[in-house]
Amino acid sequence: MERVLYNINKVIHPTSTELAALVKIIQPRVIEKGEHFLREGEICRSIAFIEHGSVRAYYRVEEKDICKDFLFENAVIGSFASFFSQFPSALNIAALEKTHVLQMNYEEVIHLYDNYPSWQKLGRIIVQDQFVKAERREASLLKDPPEVRYRALIEEHPKVFKKVPLHYVASYLGITPETLSRYRSKIKL
Amino acid sequence: MERVLYNINKVIHPTSTELAALVKIIQPRVIEKGEHFLREGEICRSIAFIEHGSVRAYYRVEEKDICKDFLFENAVIGSFASFFSQFPSALNIAALEKTHVLQMNYEEVIHLYDNYPSWQKLGRIIVQDQFVKAERREASLLKDPPEVRYRALIEEHPKVFKKVPLHYVASYLGITPETLSRYRSKIKL
DNA sequence: AAATCTACTTGATTCAAATCAAGAAAGCAT
DNA sequence: ATGCTTTCTTGATTTGAATCAAGTAGATTT
Numbered sequence: 232m233e234r235v236l237y238n239i240n241k242v243i244h245p246t247s248t249e250l251a252a253l254v255k256i257i258q259p260r261v262i263e264k265g266e267h268f269l270r271e272g273e274i275c276r277s278i279a280f281i282e283h284g285s286v287r288a289y290y291r292v293e294e295k296d297i298c299k300d301f302l303f304e305n306a307v308i309g310s311f312a313s314f315f316s317q318f319p320s321a322l323n324i325a326a327l328e329k330t331h332v333l334q335m336n337y338e339e340v341i342h343l344y345d346n347y348p349s350w351q352k353l354g355r356i357i358v359q360d361q362f363v364k365a366e367r368r369e370a371s372l373l374k375d376p377p378e379v380r381y382r383a384l385i386e387e388h389p390k391v392f393k394k395v396p397l398h399y400v401a402s403y404l405g406i407t408p409e410t411l412s413r414y415r416s417k418i419k420l
Numbered sequence: 421m422e423r424v425l426y427n428i429n430k431v432i433h434p435t436s437t438e439l440a441a442l443v444k445i446i447q448p449r450v451i452e453k454g455e456h457f458l459r460e461g462e463i464c465r466s467i468a469f470i471e472h473g474s475v476r477a478y479y480r481v482e483e484k485d486i487c488k489d490f491l492f493e494n495a496v497i498g499s500f501a502s503f504f505s506q507f508p509s510a511l512n513i514a515a516l517e518k519t520h521v522l523q524m525n526y527e528e529v530i531h532l533y534d535n536y537p538s539w540q541k542l543g544r545i546i547v548q549d550q551f552v553k554a555e556r557r558e559a560s561l562l563k564d565p566p567e568v569r570y571r572a573l574i575e576e577h578p579k580v581f582k583k584v585p586l587h588y589v590a591s592y593l594g595i596t597p598e599t600l601s602r603y604r605s606k607i608k609l
Numbered sequence: 610a611a612a613t614c615t616a617c618t619t620g621a622t623t624c625a626a627a628t629c630a631a632g633a634a635a636g637c638a639t
Numbered sequence: 640a641t642g643c644t645t646t647c648t649t650g651a652t653t654t655g656a657a658t659c660a661a662g663t664a665g666a667t668t669t
Contacts, residue, residue, distance in 0.1 A: 292563045299562060312555035315548040321559050358547060359504040365554055366501035370510050372561065373488060373594075374481045396616065405562075410656055412618055585646065599626055601648055 232259065235280045235333055238305060242356055245349040252347055256339040262286070262326040269310060269324040274317055277336040278309035284330025285391050287399055289323050298403035300368065301327070301395070303388060308332065311361055327395055377404040378414055421448065424469045424522055427494060431545055434538040441536055445528040451475070451515040457497060458513040463506055466525040467498035473519025474580050476588055478512050487592035489557065490516070490584070492577060497521065500550055516584055566593040567603055 232254075239245070245253070260279070262268055269275050271291055281304050288300045288308070299322065302308050313320035314337060335343075343350040371380060381404055385392045392400065401411040421443075428434070434442070449468070451457055458464050460480055470493050477489045477497070488511065491497050502509035503526060524532075532539040560569060570593055574581045581589065590600040 290559055290563055297562045299558065310555065312548075312552040315544075316552055318552075321555060355504075358551075359501075361551075362547075363501040363505055363507070365558075366499065366510060369488065369554075369558065370479055373486045374479055398616080407657060408617075409619085409658085413656090416618080587646080596627060597647075598628085598649085602626090605648075 232257070232282070232333060235282065235305070239353065243349050243353045245347070249347045249349045252343060253350065256335050256343065257333045258335070260332050260334050262330045262332060264326055264328050267323060267325045268308060268332070269313075269320055269322065271321060271323050272319050273313075275310045275313035275320050276317075277334045278307055278311070278314055278340070279332035279334035281306050281308060282331040282333060284332075285327045285388075285395075286324055286330060287327055287395075289325075289399075289402070290321065291323060296323075296399070296402055298399050301384070301388070301391070301399075301403070303391065307357060307361070311358070327391070327399075377406050377410075380404055381411070381414060421446070421471070421522060424471065424494070428542065432538050432542045434536070438536045438538045441532060442539065445524050445532065446522045447524070449521050449523050451519045451521060453515055453517050456512065456514045457521070458499060458502075458509055458511065460510060460512050461508050462502075464499045464502035464509050465506075466523045467496055467500070467503050467529070468521035468523035470495050470497060471520040471522060473521075474516045474577075474584075475513050475519060476516055476584075478514075478588075478591070479510065480512060485512075485588070485591055487588050490573070490577070490580070490588075490592070492580065496546060496550070500547070516580070516588075566595050566599075569593055570600070570603060 236250075259282075262284070268279070268286060281302060283304050285301060285303045286308055287298050288302065288310075289296045289298045291297075308324055310320040310322040310324070312318075313322070317337065340354070344354050345351070371383070375383070381400070384400065384403070397411055397415075398408040401408045404411065425439075448471075451473070457468070457475060470491060472493050474490060474492045475497055476487050477491065477499075478485045478487045480486075497513055499509040499511040499513070501507075502511070506526065529543070533543050534540070560572070564572070570589070573589065573592070586600055586604075587597040590597045593600065
């Protein structure tokens with residue numbers, strides 16, 4: 232909790248009243264390894280900050296998972312598209328390891344939005360941030376070859392990708408596990 | 421102008437004061453075929469509704485264009501990531517044909533946001549909408565094979581893709597123009 | 610500890626798309 | 640209209656990744 236509030240403080244300077252209102256709606260929650268935070272077809276009723284741990288966001292296509300993203304400490308998880316529209320999600324989100332999150336539900340977020348200027352501003356900033364990230368991810372997906380994306384991934388989170396099954400990573404890169412395995416053996420030398 | 425206002429009216433019911441404030445900041449503009457609305461590295465200082473015409477949004481990679489999206493009537497154009505953050509854009513946007521847009525610049529949009537509840541609400545709705553679209557586009561990019569994406573494209577905008585150079589479409593699909601040409605000859609039969 | 614399951618690697622083969630290359634057709638400019 | 644450029648098609652070849660297949664290592668269950 233403290234770290235998240237600390238990070239918020241870098242962006243926004245809420246009053247003590249505002250802070251209290253936020254703290255009131257935050258629900259700490261532990262997501263076990265493999266447990267889902269959100270399933271395709273469900274409406275995303277809450278979003279959450281990751282305190283520690285990691286999750287994967289993926290689409291399910293023809294009996295196979297296609298990873299769209301991996302998310303770590305301080306990231307915001309949920310399908311923003313589904314959360315904001317309150318329409319069913321196309322996305323699944325599941326924990327890669329035991330993950331502690333701070334979650335807030337839709338009605339309460341909207342209430343915060345409408346009643347506390349600081350939180351409205353923070354909401355806007357988070358959405359902007361998601362856009363910037365989405366644009367970067369999209370650019371990388373279109374521009375960078377799989378090897379480059381693989382290296383970026385392991386360089387950014389070396390510890391995590393020691394533990395994550397490689398077929399998740401392969402699906403993120405848009406290649407088969409066999410091909411990823413061959414990349415790895417080449418790169419290591 | 422009328423059509424855009426008509427579409428707005430389906431979502432929002434602004435007061436006459438609010439309408440006047442919007443109309444005041446809207447600048448009609450014609451973008452000639454091939455002319456850019458936004459270039460990589462520039463800060464996206466305005467966003468625009470397309471009245472009629474079409475544009476392509478693309479990344480430039482190693483001397484080649486990679487189309488990220490094609491946009492048509494009633495769409496909102498601009499790099500949202502750049503517009504909201506007022507940081508340089510990674511995206512280029514250029515007209516595929518003579519295109520009439522209604523454009524609004526950053527400061528004035530923010531002013532509208534802060535002073536007119538209806539426009540703040542519309543702004544939020546447009547951003548949400550962009551998210552939903554972005555999630556769909558991303559899902560399609562990850563899930564659907566090139567042929568499926570090609571068919572979706574021409575079925576949705578048959579007239580436009582009669583005129584658009586195929587290598588733009590090929591780059592959107594992530595294939596070479598030659599391969600697209602071969603798809604086409606097979607599909608036509 | 611044995612048995613089972615999942616993850617990962619490695620090899621052989623197949624296949625689809627990129628590349629290389631050339632020519633036809635359509636659009637634009639002089 | 641003529642020439643020039645761009646776009647599109649078609650063919651031959653090559654290449655890189657998917658698929659098919661087998662085997663090893665690790666983890667989990669009983």
